[in-house]
Amino acid sequence: xxxxxIIVTWxxxxxxxxxxxxxxxxxxxxxxxxxxxxxxxxxxTAKIVEQFYPQVNLIQxxxxxxYAKANNQGIEETRGEYILxxxxxxxxxxxxLPLMYEFMEQNPEIGALGPKLLNPDKSVQASCxxxxxxxxxxxxxxxxxxxxxxxxxxxxxxMGYFDFDKKREVDQPMGSCLMLRRETLDDVGILxxxxxxxxxxxxxxxxxxxxxxKIYFYPEPKxxxxxxxxxxxxxxxxxxxxxxxFYKFFKKHKTGLVNRLLxxxxxxxxxxxxxxxxxxxxxxxxxxxxxxxxxx
Numbered sequence: 001x002x003x004x005x006i007i008v009t010w011x012x013x014x015x016x017x018x019x020x021x022x023x024x025x026x027x028x029x030x031x032x033x034x035x036x037x038x039x040x041x042x043x044x045t046a047k048i049v050e051q052f053y054p055q056v057n058l059i060q061x062x063x064x065x066x067y068a069k070a071n072n073q074g075i076e077e078t079r080g081e082y083i084l085x086x087x088x089x090x091x092x093x094x095x096x097l098p099l100m101y102e103f104m105e106q107n108p109e110i111g112a113l114g115p116k117l118l119n120p121d122k123s124v125q126a127s128c129x130x131x132x133x134x135x136x137x138x139x140x141x142x143x144x145x146x147x148x149x150x151x152x153x154x155x156x157x158x159m160g161y162f163d164f165d166k167k168r169e170v171d172q173p174m175g176s177c178l179m180l181r182r183e184t185l186d187d188v189g190i191l192x193x194x195x196x197x198x199x200x201x202x203x204x205x206x207x208x209x210x211x212x213x214k215i216y217f218y219p220e221p222k223x224x225x226x227x228x229x230x231x232x233x234x235x236x237x238x239x240x241x242x243x244x245x246f247y248k249f250f251k252k253h254k255t256g257l258v259n260r261l262l263x264x265x266x267x268x269x270x271x272x273x274x275x276x277x278x279x280x281x282x283x284x285x286x287x288x289x290x291x292x293x294x295x296x
Contacts, residue, residue: 001031001032001033001079001080001081002030002031002032002080002081002082002101003027003030003031003032003033003080003081003082003083003084003097003101004032004033004035004074004077004078004079004080004082004083004084005023005032005033005034005035005083005084005086006035006037006071006074006075006078006083006084006085006086007019007020007034007035007036007037007074007086007087007088008036008037008038008039008067008070008071008074008087008088009036009037009038009039009041009045009046009049009088010038010039010040010041010045010064011041011042011043011045012041012043012045012088012089013041013043013044013045013048015088015089015090015226016036016045016048016049016088017048017052018091019086019087019088019089019090019091019092020034020036020049020053020056022090022091022092022093023086023092023097025092026092026093026094026095026096026097026098027097027098028095028097028098029098030097030098030101032080032097033057033078033079033080034053034055034056034057035056035057035059035074035077035078036049036053036056036057036058036059037059037061037070037071037073037074038058038059038060038061039061039063039064039065039066039067039070040060040061040062040063040064045088046058046060057077059073059074059077061073066193066196066197067196067197067200068191068192068193068194068195068196068197068200069191069193069196071085071190071191071200072190072191072193075185075190075191078182080182081181081182082101082104082179082180082181082182083179083180083182083185084097084100084177084178084179084180085175085177085178085179085180085201086176086177087175087176087177087225089176089225089226089227090176090177090223090224090225090226091223091224092177092223093118093221093222093223093224094222095221096115096221096222096223097221099115099218099220099221100113100115100179100218100221101179103216103218103220103221104179104181107214107216109213109214110181110213110214110215110216111180111181111183111184111187111188111208111211111213111214111215112173112178112179112180112181112184112204112205112208112213112215112216113173113178113179113215113216113217113218114127114128114170114173114174114177114178114179114215114216114217114218115173115177115217115218115219115220115221115222115223116164116217116218116219116220116221116222116223117174117176117177117222117223117224117225118222118223118224118225119224119225119227120224120226122224124164125225125227126158126159126160126162126164127164127173127174127176127217127225128159128162128164128170128171128172128173128174128217129157129158129159129171129172129174129202130156130157130159130170130171130172131171131172131202131205131206132157132202132246132249132250133157134250134254134259134262134266135156136156136157137246137266137269137270139153139154139155139156139157140157140273141269141273145157145158164217164219165219166219167216167217167218167219167220168216168217169214169215169216169217170215170216170217171205171206171209171215172201172202172205172206172215173205173215173217174201174225175200175201175204176223176225176227177223177225178201181213184208184211184213187211187213188204188207188208188210188211188213189207191203191204192204192252194248194252195245195248195249196241196245197238197241197242197245198238198241198242198244198245199242199245199246199248199249202249203249203252203253206249206253243270243271243273246270247263247267247270250263250266251263
């Protein structure tokens with residue numbers, strides 16, 4: 001089998017049909033399977049999949065196990081040469097899946113691949129980042145990354161300078177649509193479930209590159225991403241978890257005495273940043289200016 005597609009859902013009824021229909025059109029002549037892992041949705045997500053898509057392998061969890069663990073459940077069921085992690089709030093355009101598959105086939109040194117992500121209005125969605133460092137936290141806390149987003153220094157983590165019309169090697173494409181070589185997963189392992197919702201893709205890409213595999217951004221295949229569709233449903237919790245994941249990533253990968261000391265120093269401002277963003281989010285809800293809250 002060419003491709004196994006894993007979609008983790010949680011209250012995704014407004015998106016899941018569009019996502020699955022787009023896959024069926026885009027896949028072309030690829031032999032593929034779709035595995036939907038539903039994390040105890042309280043809406044009609046699972047029923048929609050069960051009723052309208054009998055060809056889909058539906059796994060229904062009795063509680064929300066988190067994004068990483070649910071994806072790992074799906075990976076265990078896969079048979080494809082390549083594995084695509086795909087968010088339910090996506091729409092795969094045209095021949096995106098064959099293009100990604102062919103690019104991976106032609107470049108055996110590539111362990112992971114990300115396509116061009118588009119906003120619903122077809123504008124380009126920033127979907128690649130460099131691995132974070134302690135300097136990343138300095139630029140984020142100081143606001144310099146927002147003032148100078150295209151700077152190769154201050155905007156390095158978010159890659160505000162990036163040209164999304166050119167294919168190139170990158171650190172970490174967004175996990176909303178990420179194609180992985182099975183051989184690569186066999187080499188580096190599956191998602192780290194300690195990360196739960198956030199940074200599991202960052203951690204996976206970090207391990208992939210550490211093992212010598214290349215990771216590429218490829219702009220020819222295109223996927224619409226309705227960004228944040230799930231996280232908006234539990235925004236306060238998501239804001240906190242995103243900051244916690246930052247800490248976990250540094251704790252796991254930044255070892256040694258100096259790094260541990262730096263991590264301790266940055267812990268308080270990291271917690272403060274989380275609470276400030278949560279405060280602004282709730283103020284935004286009260287005043288109708290929720291746009292004051294920056295994106296995760």
